[in-house]
Amino acid sequence: MAQAIFRIWRGDSGGGEFRDYATEVTSGMVVLDVVRQIQAEQAHDLALRWNCKAGKCGSCSAEVNGMPKLMCMSRTSDLPLEKPVTVQPMKAFPLIKDLVTDVSWNYRVKKKIKPFRPRKPDEKDGTWRMAQSDVDRSMEFRKCIECFLCQDVCHVLREHRLLDEFIGPRFLVHIAALEMHPLDTENRLEDLRKEHGIGYCNITKCCTKVCPEDITITDNAIIPLKERVVDVSYDPIRRFLARYRRKASAVGLAS
C-alpha cells in the first residue's frame, strides 16, 4: 500500500486545470481503479468513460503520464508513484469534461467509408465458402476495439488538425480489414487517395506503438494500402490487373 498523488485534469471546453488528489494505491490496482476511487471518495462529479474494465471495449482511453493508454489496462505498479501521476484526456479530440472527449468525429468518418459489399453467394443456400487462411489475413485488423488512441497520437490529426482531410490510422485499419475480407468486392482505392487522404501519413509509426491490441497498423495495414493506391493511380493496366487478381483469388476457393 502506498500514498500517491494523481494529478488529474479537471475542466471543460471553457478551460480547466490539473488538480492533485492524494489517495491510497494498493497492490494490483490499475489507473482506472485509482481514478474511480478518487471519484467515489473525493470528486463525485469527475467525468470519465469506462465500460468493460477488461480492455475489450475501448472506452477508457486517456493520457497517463503523457502516454495514450487504456486506463483499465495501465497498472499502477508500472508507474513511478513517488512522483505525481498525471491523467489527462486525449488531446486530439474536443474536450467535453475532465477525462471525457467528444469522439463523435470518428463515427462520422466511418460512415463515409464505403461499406462491405460481398460477392454473390457461392452456394444455392446463400452461403459462402472461405478458407481459414484467407479469413486469417484480415483477422489482425478486426481485433480493433475502437479506442481511438492511434488517432489521438497521430500528428496529422493531433498537431496539424487535418480532420477534414485525413481519416487517421484507425480507419486505415478498418479499410485494410474490408479490403482483405475474402468476400468484399468494393473498390476504395480512389477514395483512399482523395477523400481519405492516405498520402498524409508519413509512416512515423506512432500509431502502432500505442495500439493496445498490438495491431501492426503501419506495416501491415497502411503500407500495403499505400502501395496499392500508388500502383493503381499511376498505372491503368496494373489497376485493371489488381482488380482482376483480387477477384480471381476471391473465387479461388470455390473452384
Added chain:
Amino acid sequence: MAVHETREHDVLIIGSGGAGLRAATSASAAGVSVGLVTKCLLGKAHTVMAEGGIAAALGNVDERDGWKTHFADTMRGGQYLNNWRMAELHAKEAPDRVRELEAWGALFDRTKDGRILQRNFGGHAYPRLAHVGDRTGLEMLRALQDSGVHLGVDIYMEYTVIELLKDGDRVIGALSYDREKGAFTVFHAKAVIIATGGIGKLYKITSNSWDCTGDGPSLAYHAGAELIDMEFVQFHPTGMVWPPSVRGLLVTEGVRGEGGILRNKDGHRFMFDDIPPLYTDQTADSEEEGWRYTQGDKEARRPPELLTRDHVARCIVREIKEGRGSPHGGVFLDISWIKEKLSDAEQHIKRKLPAMYHQFKRLADIDITKEPMEVGPTTHYAMGGVRVDADTQMSVVPGLFAAGECAAGLHGANRLGGNSLSDLLVFGKRAGEFAAQFARDNQAGQVNHDHVEEAVRRTLEPFDDVDEAGGEGPYQIQEDLQAMMQDLVGIVREEEEMERALVGLERLRGRARRVVVSGNRAYNPGWHAAVDLGHLLTIGEAITRAALERRESRGAHSRSDHPDKDPAAASVNIVIKKGFDGTMETRRETIPAMPAELQAIVEEMK
C-alpha cells in the same frame, strides 16, 4: 419548468448491444423511422465482451445436429421452465441469423471445407458455437454496427432513458437525458423496444460491464410490465478474485477443459468430495481418468471440475465459507500442474489459452504456466427479465417490446453458454419487425406532460438536497447494495437472510431518496450513479422476492433451507408485477403444457 426537446420516431430502441442493433436492422428494413438511444458509445455495449460463440444448429461440424437437438438441449439446461415456444423459435431461426451476419461482413473461423466452424460447449450435444477465436462478441457487434450505420437509423449516443411514457395503457415514448449536457429529451414513438442487457452491477463481484444496471426490466416494471424468472441469476464458477481491480473478470471454462483443477488452501482437490447422484455415472472415478478425458480419451469420463456451472460454483462457495479458501477469498485453479504430465506444458498452455495467459500475466503478475490462479464465482447472466410474447416480443403493455438479456423466457432456470448471442439475434430481429408492424397499425399517442415534469423533477432532486440532514453521495450506497446482495441473495440463499435483505433494501431506498450529488448536470457520473440506484433497488427487490417465493433448489437458484427440487414448482414461473398501491406483487403461474410434437422431441432426447 424543465426545458426539453422532443424527437419523433415510429420505433424507439433502447440499447446498442446485439439485441438493440439487430432490432434496429429489422425495424428499419420494414421501412419505419427508427431512433436508437444508448447510454454508452456505439460499439461499447457489453456484447463486445462475449468470447465463446453463438449457438446455432448449423450442423457444419456434426451433421447430426439440427433444431430439435438444440431445442431439447436448451429445455434441459433450463430445467423445463423455459418458454417452450421461444426455445422452439430460437432453435429453428438461429442458423439463418448467424448466416446472415456473414452477408453483413462478420467473419467466423472456418471448417476444412470453408464453412462456419463450430465448437463444443457445456450442455450442447454437438459442436454448435459459431465463433472467431475468443472475440466472437466483438465480431458480431461490429458487423451489426458497421452495417447498421448505413441504414438511416438515428443514433443517440450517451443518452440514458430514465422513464417510459404512457398514454392510457400503452407505452408511447421515453424520457431521457444526455450525458454531455444533462439536458432532457422526450422521445415520442409508436413502439418502444427495450434492449438494455443485464443486471450484473447489482452484485459486488461480476463479469458484467458498467452499463449492466438492470434499467430495462426496471423501467418496464414501473410501466406495468411483468417480470419473470428473476430468481435465476447465473453465477459463473470461475472469475478472477485478485487483484481487487479485476475481481469478477471471467476465467474461461476452457482452463478446466484443458485439465485445470480446483484445490482448496490445503491442496485438496475438493470437487471429488461431492458429486451429485445424477452425475456419478458420467464422472471420473480418479484423477487419472479425469486427466485422460481432458486429453480427448473418449473412453474416459469427465473430471468433476466440469460438472454444471451452478454445482461447481456451490462447491467453491462451500470451501470458502468453511474456511478452506485461498488468501483472497477464492480457491485455487491450477493448470500449471500438467507439467507432471506433459514435457512441453508451458508451451501447451500458452498455445491453448493465450487470452488467459495474457490476462493473468498482465493484470495479476501471475504466470499460469507456473503457479495456480485464484478464482471464485462471479455474477454473469440474468435469466429473468421482462415477460414477453414468444412470437412478437411484446410485453403485457401494448407498444412495449423487449429483447436480449433484459427479456426472459428462453433460458428458464439456467442458460447454456452461447445461447445468449443467438437469443439477441433471433429475438432482436423479431422485436424489430413486430414493433415496426405495431407502429404502422397504431397512431401516435399523447405525451402526458405532467408525467414528464414529475419524472424530470424526481431526477433532478439529488441536486437540491445539498446539505440536507443525512444526505450522502451515491457511490457508498451503491457499494453497500452490491455487498448486501452478494452476501444475502447470492449463490446459496436462505429465507432468513433474504428477509434481512428486504429490510436492507428498504433502508437503502431511504438513503437513496436523500442522495446528494455535487457539481452540475454536464457529464456528471455522480448524478448518473444516483439515477442507476433506483433501477438497481427495483431489480434487487424483484430478485429477492422471487427467490423467497421459490422454496426449492433448481437450476441457478439454490437454497440451503430447501436443498431439493419441489415437484410442485417444476412447471411454475414466479411472476412479478407492480401492484395498484405501488408495492411489488409476486404470483405463481403454471406454464402451459407443451404441444405434443415438442413434448415428443423432449422425450426422445431425454
